[in-house]
Amino acid sequence: MEQPDLFAAPAQPALVTAGVDEAGRGPLAGAVYAAAVILNPARPIDGLADSKVLKAATREALALEIQAHALAWCVASASVAEIDSLNILRATLLAMRRAVEGLSLAPQLALVDGNQAPKLGCTVQTVIKGDALVPAISAASILAKTARDADLLRLHALYPQYAFDQHKGYGTALHLQMLREHGPCAEHRRSFAPIKAFGLVS
Numbered sequence: 001m002e003q004p005d006l007f008a009a010p011a012q013p014a015l016v017t018a019g020v021d022e023a024g025r026g027p028l029a030g031a032v033y034a035a036a037v038i039l040n041p042a043r044p045i046d047g048l049a050d051s052k053v054l055k056a057a058t059r060e061a062l063a064l065e066i067q068a069h070a071l072a073w074c075v076a077s078a079s080v081a082e083i084d085s086l087n088i089l090r091a092t093l094l095a096m097r098r099a100v101e102g103l104s105l106a107p108q109l110a111l112v113d114g115n116q117a118p119k120l121g122c123t124v125q126t127v128i129k130g131d132a133l134v135p136a137i138s139a140a141s142i143l144a145k146t147a148r149d150a151d152l153l154r155l156h157a158l159y160p161q162y163a164f165d166q167h168k169g170y171g172t173a174l175h176l177q178m179l180r181e182h183g184p185c186a187e188h189r190r191s192f193a194p195i196k197a198f199g200l201v202s
Contacts, residue, residue, distance in 0.1 A: 014041070018072075018100060018107035019136025020118075022092050023051070023144035027169030028179075028195055029162070029188045030152055031077040032088065034095035035143035036103055036110070039136050043069040048138040050131040051145035063146040066139045073139075074102035075147045084191040093118040099140075113137045159185050 016038060024032040039045070045065050047058065054062070067073060076098035078091035086094065096118040100110055109123045113130040130137040149168060156164040161182050167175045171194055179188075179198065188195045 015108045016071075016105060017109045017111060017136060018103060018122075019111050019113075019130070019134055019138070019140040020096050020100060021113040021131050021137050021141040021144055022096060023141065023148045024169070025088055025092055026171075027189075028171050028175065028192050029080070029164065029169035029185075030148065030155060031079050032083060032092050032095050033075060033077045033144045033148040033151070034092065034099040035073065035075045035140040035147065036096070036099040036107075037066060037070050037136050037139040037143060038072040038103065038105055038107060039066075039139060040069055040071045045069055045135070045139070048135045048142070050129075050138060051141040052131075054142070056149070059142050059146050062139075062142050066143060070139065072103045072105040073143060074099045074104075075143050076102055077147075077151075080187055080189055083189050087191065088189075089116060092116075111137055113141065155187055159187065 018036045018038045020034065020036045022032060022034040024030060047062055051059055076095050078095040082094065083091040093116065096112065097120060100120050107122050109125065110120050111130060111134050112124060112126050115126050115128060117124045117126050127134055127137060131141040152164045152168045162178045163174055184195050184198050
């Protein structure tokens with residue numbers, strides 16, 4: 001029988017780690033979303049990847065699995081008004097902070113996609129392309145993306161003339177055409193240059 005190494009360093013408990021990512025920094029309309037996820041090592045989830053490379057149906061199925069199996073998860077947002085008053089970067093970091101603070105389990109470490117770190121009550125580490133490299137960040141990207149897509153469907157029901165269900169608020173040719181025809185609505189980000197061109201809306 002192999003004898004234990006009495007002089008070996010004791011095993012360190014794994015840090016409670018949350019993955020954090022956002023969705024919706026670039027669009028011309030709608031809130032920016034963020035999610036934080038603490039995965040359960042005992043319940044791994046197959047297929048986690050950057051939400052942008054997944055088909056919509058796959059994202060939706062994975063979102064349900066993440067919500068069922070993760071140790072903790074939270075989705076948060078910053079409104080169009082907050083985006084316009086703070087700027088999109090600061091609003092994104094605010095949404096990230098809200099997501100982490102909303103977790104039912106406090107993380108010791110937050111791994112954040114990209115190179116901008118929100119101020120949190122735990123250690124923060126940014127990871128470039130983390131949504132493709134770190135499963136917990138992939139999970140957060142999926143929850144943020146599916147939540148924002150659902151919100152854009154809500155906006156489509158309110159403002160069907162903009163076709164938010166098709167372009168999700170991004171500055172596509174279709175969206176710009178709808179803006180030229182109808183002008184901006186209250187859910188357009190007034191601080192973004194293409195919307196500024198139309199002047200303020202009531």
